[in-house]
Amino acid sequence: MSQSEQPWLDEEELASFTSLMAVTIRxxxxxxxxxxxxxxxxFFDYTVLSRLSEAENHQMRMRDLALTxxxxxxxxxxxxxxxxxxxxxxxxxxxTDRRTTLAQLTEAGWEKVVATAPGHAAQARRSVMDVLSxxxxxxxxxxxxxxxxxxxxxxxxGGRF
Numbered sequence: 001m002s003q004s005e006q007p008w009l010d011e012e013e014l015a016s017f018t019s020l021m022a023v024t025i026r027x028x029x030x031x032x033x034x035x036x037x038x039x040x041x042x043f044f045d046y047t048v049l050s051r052l053s054e055a056e057n058h059q060m061r062m063r064d065l066a067l068t069x070x071x072x073x074x075x076x077x078x079x080x081x082x083x084x085x086x087x088x089x090x091x092x093x094x095x096t097d098r099r100t101t102l103a104q105l106t107e108a109g110w111e112k113v114v115a116t117a118p119g120h121a122a123q124a125r126r127s128v129m130d131v132l133s134x135x136x137x138x139x140x141x142x143x144x145x146x147x148x149x150x151x152x153x154x155x156x157x158g159g160r161f
Contacts (some may be wrong), residue, residue, distance in 0.1 A: 014115035027127060034123040044071060046116060049088060052105035053113040061094065088112055088129055092150040 032043035039046070047069045060068070066076040080103055082104050083089040088109030091130060094100035105113070129137065 024124060030127055031120070033122060035116065035120060038119040039112070041112075042079075042130065043118065044069065044075070045070075045079055046113075048076065048083065048103075049105065049109055049113050050117070052089065052103060053110060055105075057104070058110065061102045062091075062103055065103055083109070117139050 008014075016022065028043060035041045035043055035046050041049070048065065048071075051061060051065060051068050062076060062080070063073060066073045069076060070113060071079070072110050080089055080091060087106075088106055092102055092104070094102050098114055
């Protein structure tokens with residue numbers, strides 16, 4: 001069946017999809033607001049810093065960091081420039097591949113993540129974890145992993161965005 005022949009979402013599917021979109025947008029907004037209020041960071045800023053904090057040697061290739069932070073390379077480059085000015089990240093060419101730029105978390109960046117993480121985790125707990133049972137959390141993870149896999153397939157095979 002071609003894309004133009006596929007049926008519209010039925011009532012239950014539409015309700016499910018609409019609620020997923022509302023959760024995605026509203027949760028991102030509340031996490032962003034908490035981070036801005038408590039730490040002076042946007043949600044994307046914090047995502048970049050936290051991904052580097054979890055990486056080996058606190059560094060990643062910029063293109064990999066863009067993927068894991070769910071942002072474009074140009075958006076990431078702008079954010080990294082801003083975070084560099086604050087002393088939280090450095091950038092340098094990869095010595096093994098001059099075409100590759102590495103981003104690395106500085107000690108001050110690490111300290112910023114450590115200071116910011118508790119408030120961010122508390123907001124995540126209030127907004128998501130505390131309202132779900134352990135079984136629902138496991139189920140949510142399974143559902144999210146299936147959706148992520150489908151989205152990644154679309155991205156990999158030129159799906160429309």
